[in-house]
Amino acid sequence: MGEEEHxxxxxxxxxxxxxxxxxxxxxxETNAKLTKEIENLNIELNIxxxxxxxxxKRYNDLKLAQAFSNPISDGNKEAKQKINKIIxxxxxxxxxxxx
Numbered sequence: 001m002g003e004e005e006h007x008x009x010x011x012x013x014x015x016x017x018x019x020x021x022x023x024x025x026x027x028x029e030t031n032a033k034l035t036k037e038i039e040n041l042n043i044e045l046n047i048x049x050x051x052x053x054x055x056x057k058r059y060n061d062l063k064l065a066q067a068f069s070n071p072i073s074d075g076n077k078e079a080k081q082k083i084n085k086i087i088x089x090x091x092x093x094x095x096x097x098x099x
Contacts, residue, residue, distance in 0.1 A: 067079035
């Protein structure tokens, strides 16, 4: 191989390295953007989860209130179960306080 061929190969190799470096930088930027997007989506997801928990609690409270206000409804059994659960929790607290 002559000197001219070595220079051509070196130039080609240098060009390929520049392309790889450019592609790598592009991937780093894309990765950073996607990482930020994931963080934002996780924050949004946590907000939605908290909101869902709040809505479920309000819904359950509403069902319980409706059961108390309508003694004929099927929710009456559920209301009694809820009251019994609260009473058991109170009794457990009193037992713990006596110790």
